[in-house]
Amino acid sequence: MPTLRAENAGDGGEIASGIWRAAPRQFNCILLAMKTSRRRLLQTAALAPAAAVAAAPAVKRTAASPSALYASLGIKPVINGVGVVTVLGGSLMSPEVVQAMEEAGRYFIPLPELQKKVGARLAELLQAPAAMVTCGAASAISVGTAACLSQGDAAKLRQLPNRDGIRYEVIQQKSHRSGYEHQMEMCGAKVIAVETREELEAAISERTGMLFFLNKADPLGKINAEEFIKIGKARGIPTMNDAASDATPKENLWKYTKMGFDLVIFSGGKALRGPQASGLLLGRKDLIEAAHPAMSPFGGIGRGMKVGKEELCGLLAAVERYLKVDHQAEGREIEARVTSIRGALKGAKGVRTERFVPVIQNEVPHVTVHWDEASKGLTSQQVSEKLLASEQPIHVQRTGKGELTISVWMMRGNEHEIVGKRLREIFSA
DSSP: OTTSOHHHHHHHHHHHHHTTTSOHHHHHHHHHHHTOOHHHHHHHHTOOHHHHHHHOTTSOOOSSOOOHHHHHTTOOOOEEOSOSBGGGTBOOOOHHHHHHHHHHTTSOOOHHHHHHHHHHHHHHHTTOSEEEEESSHHHHHHHHHHHHHHTTOHHHHHHTTOOTTOOOEEEEEGGGOOSTHHHHHTTTOEEEEEOSHHHHHHHOOTTEEEEEEEGGGGGGSSSOHHHHHHHHHHHTOOEEEEOTTOOOSTTHHHHHHHHTOSEEEEESSSTTOOOTTOEEEEEOHHHHHHHGGGBTTSOSTBTTOOOOHHHHHHHHHHHHHHHHSOHHHHHHHHHHHHHHHHHHTTTSTTEEEEEEOOSSTTOSOEEEEEEOHHHHTOOHHHHHHHHHTSSSOEEOEEEETTEEEEEOTTOOTTHHHHHHHHHHHHHHO
16 A cells, blocks of 8 residues: 555565564564564555565566556556446545555454444535445445335345335336346335326335436436426435436535435445445435445345445545545646647547537546548547557547547546547548
């Protein structure tokens, strides 16, 4: 971890290679010679295997493989032109998060107590009635669903996914289907799809346990967020809003709970730059209290959804950082990257670029590249393949025929310049 000095990594290697082979007298001599305190010994012995790999002289960093750790595994780091997506590892944790996780990992603590204390602090920061950390946004869907279906009844929670005596139906709009329905179905939920307000009203019955809303799909549905909340309140049905990728701007972190959604979900490992395996569940205090026992270290439906002390403290540090960071300065940097890539392609014949900002999800500036595939003799698939075949692979989105969309959000250093230069080479060839 960054807080460990290089000499510690070396000491750890010496201890690992020699301490257990030494006889007792030799062992004492080694310890005296090293003048290592008991605390220092425990800390160095606990060094992560990754740190040992990174310090190993056998595998060197190169331009093509800047990480010794990944090089040792035969994996080449890439330039992320897609954005905060799980398939590329989400985002990169900030130094504050790494430091918090490293410190949290040094001690044993009562985990349920830490969960409650971190949740209380997050609720205060995010202006929510209550909050908890989950092991990702998908996990938050599951434990939130379990809370709504069990209604705080411990016996009902233990019986899930058995539906006996449970209000097990979850209603959502057809346009809000995302593939994450499995996270609700694993709790025993039956997902009912509707299109209009009339259909939603008619679908609600004594079996309805929750109304599910996919935030990024709000413009696509016939029932908007305010109307959805109003129906839920009037009929006494809890509403859940999956806003996993929608933490930009930062005001969104409290916007949806203040609108009236009973539960709101955010990813911890995307815009917040927290641990990739973390998520936020915010909302009604009684539902958050019902969701806690649905997750590890307790038994039941979410026992496999473990959040360690490291992720708990790491996500708290991520939220604290996110709320005080200079987002205007970050915005200027993102705009500069967009301008750089567009400038690199300005002279490319038959190629047009535009600045593009997605609606709701990942609401930051992107670059969209357009060209006529027939006249250029290049398909978007072929351009994407050429980018992936670069010395440092470049991942972008193929958003249409003769169209690529590039997110510069997670780029570092001069990576945007590398992308612009490589695109110019491809289109000029």
